Amino acid sequence: MKCPYCSAPDSKVVNSRPSDEGASIRRRRECLSCARRFTTYERAQLEPLMVVKRSGPREAFNPDKLLRGLTLATEKRPVDPDVLRAFAYGFEDDVQLGEIPSTEIGRRAMTFLRPLDGVAYIRFASVYREFDSLERFIEEIQGLKDKEEGDETA
Template sequence: MQCFYCGHPESKVLETRAAEEGRTIRRRRECLTCNRRFTTLERVEEAPLIVRKKDGTLQAFDRHKLMSGLVKACEKRPIPLEQLEALVTALERDLRNRCEREVPTVQIGELVMERLRDVDEVAYVRFASVYRQFKDIGRFLEELEGLLARKN
């Protein structure tokens, strides 16, 4: 690691510890030439997760967009924001663990609905009605009947 002060290419590590909940390594270093100390942070470089939209276009995965959709579906429901953030984090982690760089929106939507159904049924139906674009009341009733059948 190059010294921040004098640019010398060699330094020794004095201390190493985890930071940011274990996602980063913080190292305290000392330059072998000027003896000044500096800190470096090491992170795993994640490959971008690409979403294939229904129309075939590609877009970078945006957890904020997903979170805003969930917040709308859960409006006026007794669901803590932390629970929704945990849901989005778990979903993103699962998508990245699949080692696929490209994920269709259909797959993401189904995973969200699967998780949301266990969190709150009303929020699930709200999200499903927008995601599946219910065209009429019959399709809406089918979804509700499926939810009721799953409960029994």
């Protein structure tokens, strides 16, 4: 495994254990050149989940891309990064189809973020739903506020 710090080609496995409820293996590695440690995740890949983009083309699902979007939405928010990672890397396991529309990925991410953090939800929604007006943005915030108030009275 190539070291992410010095790009040396060799590293040794220091620790190995199951992760994501046995769906992957977490390996703690040490670079043989610079002696820095890093973590890798290994998982079996059967058939890649294909994402159907809005404009029509298909591409393989990339959990790093989903994680990047979730991380941006939760930046400087009290959200555990491990929860985001578990969602992004477990996403493919939850989908039983061979392909999924990108809009469905966005919808599921919003459903995941909504109870986790309202601000992160609005940040993600503003990009995903491509708000074209201030009124649409305010409607989304009001819907979130109404949902929270409904939860408090229940």
